[in-house]
Amino acid sequence: MTAVKEETAFGVAVVEADPERRQGLACQLGEVGIAVFPSLHGLQSELVGSASAVVVLGPSCALRSELEQVEWLARSRPALGVVLVVEELSTTVLQQAMRAGVKDVLASPDRAQLAWAVARVADSLTLATASQLVLAPPSNEALGRVVSVFSAKGGSGTSVVAANLAVTLARRLPGTVALVDADLQFGDVAVMLESRLEHSIADAAAAGERLDAPLLQSLMVRHDPSGLLVLPAPIEPALAEKVGAEDVRRIIEVLRSFCDHIVVDTASRFDDVTLALFDQSDEIVMVSGMEVPGIKNLKLGVQTLRLLDTPASKLKLVLVRSNTKVQMELRDIERALALKADVVVPNDAVVPESLNKCVPVVIDAPRSAVSRAFEALADAFVPAAEPVKRRRAIFSWRG
Numbered sequence: 001m002t003a004v005k006e007e008t009a010f011g012v013a014v015v016e017a018d019p020e021r022r023q024g025l026a027c028q029l030g031e032v033g034i035a036v037f038p039s040l041h042g043l044q045s046e047l048v049g050s051a052s053a054v055v056v057l058g059p060s061c062a063l064r065s066e067l068e069q070v071e072w073l074a075r076s077r078p079a080l081g082v083v084l085v086v087e088e089l090s091t092t093v094l095q096q097a098m099r100a101g102v103k104d105v106l107a108s109p110d111r112a113q114l115a116w117a118v119a120r121v122a123d124s125l126t127l128a129t130a131s132q133l134v135l136a137p138p139s140n141e142a143l144g145r146v147v148s149v150f151s152a153k154g155g156s157g158t159s160v161v162a163a164n165l166a167v168t169l170a171r172r173l174p175g176t177v178a179l180v181d182a183d184l185q186f187g188d189v190a191v192m193l194e195s196r197l198e199h200s201i202a203d204a205a206a207a208g209e210r211l212d213a214p215l216l217q218s219l220m221v222r223h224d225p226s227g228l229l230v231l232p233a234p235i236e237p238a239l240a241e242k243v244g245a246e247d248v249r250r251i252i253e254v255l256r257s258f259c260d261h262i263v264v265d266t267a268s269r270f271d272d273v274t275l276a277l278f279d280q281s282d283e284i285v286m287v288s289g290m291e292v293p294g295i296k297n298l299k300l301g302v303q304t305l306r307l308l309d310t311p312a313s314k315l316k317l318v319l320v321r322s323n324t325k326v327q328m329e330l331r332d333i334e335r336a337l338a339l340k341a342d343v344v345v346p347n348d349a350v351v352p353e354s355l356n357k358c359v360p361v362v363i364d365a366p367r368s369a370v371s372r373a374f375e376a377l378a379d380a381f382v383p384a385a386e387p388v389k390r391r392r393a394i395f396s397w398r399g
């Protein structure tokens with residue numbers, strides 16, 4: 001058995017009463033250098049000093065009595081980051097675990113998922129240690145940039161634009177770009193990116209005032225091909241009611257503290273959540289088809305934003321061509337809106353094809369005209385050729 005040593009930068013410990021499961025978790029984590037304990041008591045008695053360690057708790061620790069001990073442990077030893085592995089995830093266990101200070105709860109994870117969770121928590125410990133040394137809060141300039149993608153008419157291609165913009169930015173700046181699905185009832189970003197649906201924006205909202213960067217990171221899922229961090233919409237439409245404008249505002253604020261770019265996909269509604277997002281956004285990407293009804297709604301949307309005193313400099317216009325011949329000419333649209341289109345996305349079967357494969361079109365068909373349009377849109381935020389100064393990569397440690 002290897003104890004968690006003071007001199008290691010951070011160690012990994014497994015706690016589980018069942019010997020087979022304990023061994024299984026240690027194997028998943030690669031065994032070497034992993035300390036294994038049959039109980040929390042055993043772990044506590046071997047912990048020395050204030051060394052950072054990630055503690056992976058097995059399913060036997062999900063009982064209320066055990067989680068009370070975990071809470072005490074997490075409070076008394078801030079250099080410990082706790083991950084809980086359960087067989088099935090229930091809202092009760094998730095809430096109890098979060099209250100106890102557990103940073104991530106995983107249901108029967110595979111090797112890669114467990115390694116990522118440990119890496120994220122380890123990274124958050126490093127960040128927490130670093131933030132203890134740097135007392136000054138980040139200046140406004142250091143905060144991430146928020147881009148909301150909105151359409152005044154449903155089905156215009158908003159989520160396709162949001163997902164592909166976010167993935168393109170993430171490929172330029174891996175680990176520092178987030179995509180938030182704020183289409184609270186029918187958000188489909190997680191499906192589009194084939195992301196695991198373990199946690200969602202509803203869990204981040206449920207954390208209330210306790211939401212901080214490590215907790216939010218543990219609720220996000222990484223899109224491995226691009227390094228994008230995704231915060232999915234609630235798993236059921238009914239949970240949408242539990243996420244209010246104030247919750248979304250808090251979530252974005254926390255995201256801004258550790259991400260350079262936050263892309264937000266929105267529902268096609270002017271409700272309090274969307275308005276709060278517009279208020280917080282540095283840019284608003286308006287998406288519309290080029291048929292008359294879409295343009296009529298777009299005009300109303302732009303007028304509403306002007307009434308809300310949104311500066312014109314905040315607006316970007318993305319037009320998506322339909323395959324009908326009955327669409328307005330680009331110059332007529334621009335004249336009607338008194339706005340120039342930043343990007344026109346062609347209509348192309350590569351989009352529905354990529355959606356069916358759950359692969360963003362910029363990855364699935366990188367040379368298509370559609371992908372080139374998304375690259376051009378991303379250039380407005382992070383120029384492709386320019387060497388980019390990154391704030392920090394969140395997931396630098398690989399398990």
Ligand SMILES: Nc1ncnc2c1ncn2[C@@H]1O[C@H](COP(=O)(O)OP(=O)(O)OP(=O)(O)O)[C@@H](O)[C@H]1O
Binds near residue numbers: 151
């Ligand atoms: N450039 C394009 N070429 C062809 N089809 C497209 C293009 N952009 C979007 N679509 C199609 O339009 C449909 C709607 O796209 P998307 O889900 O992005 O729209 P939305 O505005 O987010 O819709 P909702 O209001 O349901 O959230 C999709 O089925 C997609 O295949």
Ligand SMILES: [Mg+2]
Binds near residue numbers: 159160183188266
């Ligand atoms: Mg959508």
